[in-house]
Amino acid sequence: MKKLLLSVLLLLPFVLQAQTKATPNLVKYVNPMIGTAKMGHTYPGATVPFGMVQLSPDTDTIPYEVNGKYNKDVYKYCAGYQHDDNTIVGFSHTHFSGTGHSDLGDFLIAPTIGNLQLNPGTEDDPKSGYRSAFSHDNEVAEPAYYKVKLDDHNILAELTASNRVGMHQYTFPKSDEAHIILDLMSGIYNYDGKTTWTFVRVENDTLITGYRQTNGWARTRTVYFAMAFSKPFYQYGNKEYSEAQAYKGFWRKFDQTKNFPEFAGKKLRAYFDFKTTEGEKIKIKFALSPVSTEGALANMRAEIPHWDFERVKREGQTAWNKELNKVVVDAGKGDLVNFYTAMYHSFLGPTTYMDVDGKYRGLDMNVHQANGFTNYTSFSLWDTYRALHPLFNILQPARNNDMIKSMLAHYDQSVHKMLPVWSHYANENWCMIGYHSVPVIADAVMKGTANFDANRALDACVQTARTRYYDGLGYYMDMGYVPEDKNGSSVSKTLEYAYDDWCIAQMAKKLNRQDIYEEFSKRALNYKNVYDSKSGYMRPKLSDGSWKKEFDPLDTHGQGFIEGNSWNYSLYVPHDPAQMIAMMGGKTRFAQHLDSLFTMELPDRYFENTEDISRDGIIGNYVHGNEPSHHVAYLYNWTDQPWKTQERTRMVLKAMYKPTIDGLGGNDDFGQMSAWYIFSALGFYPVAPGSDHYAITSPAVKSATINLENGKTFTIDVKNQKDKNLYIQKMELNGQPVNRTYLTHAEIMNGGKITFYMGNKPNKKLMAVAP
Numbered sequence: 001m002k003k004l005l006l007s008v009l010l011l012l013p014f015v016l017q018a019q020t021k022a023t024p025n026l027v028k029y030v031n032p033m034i035g036t037a038k039m040g041h042t043y044p045g046a047t048v049p050f051g052m053v054q055l056s057p058d059t060d061t062i063p064y065e066v067n068g069k070y071n072k073d074v075y076k077y078c079a080g081y082q083h084d085d086n087t088i089v090g091f092s093h094t095h096f097s098g099t100g101h102s103d104l105g106d107f108l109i110a111p112t113i114g115n116l117q118l119n120p121g122t123e124d125d126p127k128s129g130y131r132s133a134f135s136h137d138n139e140v141a142e143p144a145y146y147k148v149k150l151d152d153h154n155i156l157a158e159l160t161a162s163n164r165v166g167m168h169q170y171t172f173p174k175s176d177e178a179h180i181i182l183d184l185m186s187g188i189y190n191y192d193g194k195t196t197w198t199f200v201r202v203e204n205d206t207l208i209t210g211y212r213q214t215n216g217w218a219r220t221r222t223v224y225f226a227m228a229f230s231k232p233f234y235q236y237g238n239k240e241y242s243e244a245q246a247y248k249g250f251w252r253k254f255d256q257t258k259n260f261p262e263f264a265g266k267k268l269r270a271y272f273d274f275k276t277t278e279g280e281k282i283k284i285k286f287a288l289s290p291v292s293t294e295g296a297l298a299n300m301r302a303e304i305p306h307w308d309f310e311r312v313k314r315e316g317q318t319a320w321n322k323e324l325n326k327v328v329v330d331a332g333k334g335d336l337v338n339f340y341t342a343m344y345h346s347f348l349g350p351t352t353y354m355d356v357d358g359k360y361r362g363l364d365m366n367v368h369q370a371n372g373f374t375n376y377t378s379f380s381l382w383d384t385y386r387a388l389h390p391l392f393n394i395l396q397p398a399r400n401n402d403m404i405k406s407m408l409a410h411y412d413q414s415v416h417k418m419l420p421v422w423s424h425y426a427n428e429n430w431c432m433i434g435y436h437s438v439p440v441i442a443d444a445v446m447k448g449t450a451n452f453d454a455n456r457a458l459d460a461c462v463q464t465a466r467t468r469y470y471d472g473l474g475y476y477m478d479m480g481y482v483p484e485d486k487n488g489s490s491v492s493k494t495l496e497y498a499y500d501d502w503c504i505a506q507m508a509k510k511l512n513r514q515d516i517y518e519e520f521s522k523r524a525l526n527y528k529n530v531y532d533s534k535s536g537y538m539r540p541k542l543s544d545g546s547w548k549k550e551f552d553p554l555d556t557h558g559q560g561f562i563e564g565n566s567w568n569y570s571l572y573v574p575h576d577p578a579q580m581i582a583m584m585g586g587k588t589r590f591a592q593h594l595d596s597l598f599t600m601e602l603p604d605r606y607f608e609n610t611e612d613i614s615r616d617g618i619i620g621n622y623v624h625g626n627e628p629s630h631h632v633a634y635l636y637n638w639t640d641q642p643w644k645t646q647e648r649t650r651m652v653l654k655a656m657y658k659p660t661i662d663g664l665g666g667n668d669d670f671g672q673m674s675a676w677y678i679f680s681a682l683g684f685y686p687v688a689p690g691s692d693h694y695a696i697t698s699p700a701v702k703s704a705t706i707n708l709e710n711g712k713t714f715t716i717d718v719k720n721q722k723d724k725n726l727y728i729q730k731m732e733l734n735g736q737p738v739n740r741t742y743l744t745h746a747e748i749m750n751g752g753k754i755t756f757y758m759g760n761k762p763n764k765k766l767m768a769v770a771p
Helices: 002-020 072-077 249-254 295-303 309-324 333-346 388-395 397-414 437-447 455-464 473-479 492-512 516-529 576-581 587-599 631-636 643-656 669-682 747-748
Strands: 056-058 088-090 107-115 139-143 144-149 156-162 165-172 176-185 195-204 209-214 221-229 236-241 262-265 268-276 281-287 328-332 359-361 367-369 422-424 693-695 705-708 714-718 727-733 736-738 742-744 752-759
Touching: 056 144, 107 156, 107 165, 107 281, 144 309, 156 309, 165 176, 165 295, 165 309, 176 281, 195 268, 209 281, 209 295, 221 295, 236 262, 249 437, 268 281, 281 295, 328 333, 328 669, 333 669, 388 397, 388 437, 388 669, 388 747, 397 437, 397 455, 422 516, 437 492, 455 492, 455 516, 473 492, 473 516, 492 516, 576 631, 587 631, 587 643, 631 643, 631 693, 643 669, 643 727, 693 747, 742 747
Parallel strands: 714 752
Antiparallel strands: 056 088, 088 107, 107 176, 139 144, 144 156, 156 165, 165 281, 176 268, 195 209, 195 262, 209 221, 221 281, 236 268, 328 705, 359 367, 693 742, 705 714, 727 736, 727 752
């Protein structure tokens, strides 16, 4: 007994230590509703980190086109949900987060009672269809969990998810007319003809399988499903909404609309009927697969082999808490909500795109096996190369390597032999410009986090950059710029190609590929060919070498730029800021130029034709709501006034990010806006991915501990942190003074501590050495 007591006493300090070091619950600071109003384009539903399933409510059925013309109202519904709406159509299983274009919204489920209605109805008259009115007072959104009361049907809807399986739990009233509707023609950015084919099998009275094919942003997309009910339905049926076909085959001998175990068509809605008691819960497990219904079933059995809804929710939130604890910060309540919601949004994608056995559908539409890596999809690279993937290189290097391996698999399967531009669901959709897989790959190579064949990756980058028929690239290669009269958005393309080429040159230099280094170092200087020294701006040039005459540097429309104006895009030389500043008149003049960017007024008429830019995301003429300007506030670090970077980033943090439903100043763009917040709140930012330097700014947190995958920690300690103390007075790295405006990747990954001493006036003698 004495020995036992002694053992307990000896173990007690370790038990207490373990309790004090318990993983903090950071899930409570995440608010998935942030960004669901106005331009954020986020969704509030249930998903896990990088999960294949995004099970979320859709609040309207706005079509992509009306009478053959683009319907501008559809833009609000890129994520399927708008907070201002007062009805919910149903809950679908696939969504993009924060994008400025859309697709998906697969397999919408709506629980109802009363007379069966298979049309969705309208917002003005929800009782004319299966949709329901709801109140935000009865709505809860958490990581891996969503709950809402469907008022018109008196049904409580709850959602959770694993990686590949969505789980629904519907609490019904007493009814002899309870229905679960499966809408197989609903979708986001929908239009007549988008669904090209649907096939469904009723395997038994609790299991449905099938697939859906669509032609949208991804023009050839097939998603397979398996749907299991916790309770048998007693009858079922479907309705086909497409026009009658001339040839019906010998299927015409059957009545396929009711209790017939297989059906197919272009426009199908199915229903499954139940009798329910008061408070009875009907649960659904809905598994997805890119390969087959067999794969969907295997995913369901592997991930949720039971019917314990609370267990799935608990496991999902545990997974989220593990990811959120990669950075533990001390800050005010509102800042904690902003920070961890930004972490949450940053870890929503890219998303898993393979079954539990590693099989996935490739760009060639064949089934492939992912050997030794997780295959990912949904690469919004024009956005995410800037900060999201660099953030992954610190917080998620293993996942980022798998994402790059997924890009290289895309390259292998591409008939063009090109890396992804904007790809999802085994399709290249060619959205936006540049070849920004390149900086993602280069950033991993240059920062030493690559565990893939770097030379093979470099070859893929080079081949992509030599694809002459891609988006004006032949002109760029021959002339040193893209001529506006031959290819639109020409200046943006020239500038972005030049930066991507610099990334290739950096990789080639590191890998001792001298010929490639020389070729692409020369191409990286092409930004000079679209700089007009007389106007002081980047400007569209024509194929005869002359400047385009009609030119307004403030206009976002018809001026040679995409989603931006010349004022902002003229600052896009992230790989050579010092030369850009010299070209534009030197440090003093350039700092004045930056000052005016943040303080001038941009009239609405200059961006009224651009969906992705709104007043909510603008400070002066600085457009934070769109990505080309995200590095701009950091450019003061290359002048003699680096303290202005500290002023500007703190100002942007407060103006563009709030712990409210409309708290994002623009589309979150698959985590890019959120990644900017995380970096800037921590006090450093990757101005030029492909470099191992991070530009320093004023941290917005009191302290932070970055828990690295290599087992080390990097701590940020901020002394005298107050709203008015914007300025860094001095810095110490591992106890040693630092007098420069950058950190290196190695300094972070080696672990250690950086201490910022803050004050309310600039220390103009500090930080004299630029990146």
